[in-house]
Amino acid sequence: MNVRRSLLCLLAMTPMIALGLPLESRVPGGVALLPLGKAGAHRPAPRAWLDQQPVWVTRDHGEWIAVVGIGLDTPTGLHALRVSDDADEKSLSFDVTPKHYPEQHVTLKDMSKVRLSPEDETRALAEIARIKDIRQHWRPAPDADGRLALPAAGRFSGRFGNRRVFNGEPRAPHSGADIATPRGTVVKAAAAGRVLAVDDYFFNGKTIFIDHGNGLITLVCHLDRIDVAPGQSVLSGQEIGRSGKSGRASGPHLHWSVYLNGVAVDPALWVRQTTTGSSGKIRTPSTRRL
Template sequence: MRRIVTIATSSCATLLIALLTGSSAHAALPTAASVPGGVALIVLGPISASSTRPLAWLGEQRVLVAAEDAQWVAVVGLDLATTPGTYELRVDIAGEWQRHPFSVVNKDYPAQRITMKDSSKVQLSASDLTRVEEELATIQRLKRHWREATETDLAFVLPAQGRRSGRFGVRRFFNGEPRSAHAGFDIAVARGATVKANAQGQVLAVDDYFFNGKTVFVDHGNGLISMYCHLDSTAVQPGETVSKGQRIGAAGMTGRATGPHLHWSVILNGAMVNPELFVVESGKKS
């Protein structure tokens, strides 16, 4: 039986809460940005010695809940296709159901025009189109994956060192034709450059896709997943546990790419969100 001692001082009380919740008192939450492609942070209530971690849903998708400064905070991923307006989080706190409304505001992303020498990556053949549709269905399943975890590391390091070449959310045109917005973050590096896990987790999948090329998915727990694309080679296997900073592969230009680089995506409760919101550099958010 767990013995609980109530201590009056705030510092000791914070330590007690951290021990009870199984996480640090400061979860290094991502930067809040309640916009399409961003992350909404919603305070659910105080943590107490008797409280259990709330369960939260956006629609039918579970949402990560973290401990931050003696409060429970829902960390909600917002898809790029999210329409600005008012949304509602459903929350179960020890059997008591609550509804937490929140607003999403508009964000204008710039346009980018890309010329592909290999037009077969833009105008797909019937067989390539069938392959792409099957792969997209697989990726959608991976994006909705949920693994219960005691704690989730939300303070990311950059997975590669290089020039930041492609920002998140850019509206893209390939050979003059509109395509889906850029749901990731590009880092220009030489072929063979080290790609490392931005946080600890478990390898969810390793595969070679038509558009994404050689790809690794790392599941950080509680609906937070990283995806590393266009790799030249991979160094991990599905089910393997990886630590923050561990080498998971080498950068390349497999799939649809105009040059060697790492495309890095972050998925939160099934939504592709801006990876830069999670990056901590020199003790500060990027």
């Protein structure tokens, strides 16, 4: 057996959990990877919470790691993670550093999606509250996998965190990544999971939420067609719908959001095989942590 084959056999026998972590970026909209101590063979995983929201804890290279989503509205400075191993409870501090997100100007022909009627505003606010509840869903899973794949082929046309201005009027920062796709492009599950919800929203249009376990949830929206139902299990790469321009969209594209412990985080941190450079072209990340 040659050296190359020996290495391949060794990799095949090695747990892949270490590859299931996102890149680390301790900024608003990023992810913090916080060591919680050695992971013994017979020791259960510690539990962790940020504020009142449970946080994903996984094993990586012989130690427990808390995978913490940092919301876009998180103030910079020190924050505390609450950690419990049943015998003891402690507070673990971590620092969030500033990040500047550029401004993005979007022109919409349909002004009713910018200046809402009272009826549309009532509908939109109710839907925003429902979406907040969905993204805070928690389902414990022994081996949630954070290796996500792009849900559709295309370039990133709208970056996460951009401060958006619709027809000259400032709106909330962009909570996901836009992938430029023609209408009818196949949309796939970014990882294995369970369909948490599907709906047709005022802003998002036709939308699918997939629960990947331990607070990791992905969303695709502005779809032309939905091919899955709530409660359905899906495999990584399984077709779940087709892209379109439903909801508030200036043209056909796919919006992709990644939620962790209830907050939106940068999808580019999770894509194992491809992220995008400043030119918008897709490239491969060189390191696991930033």
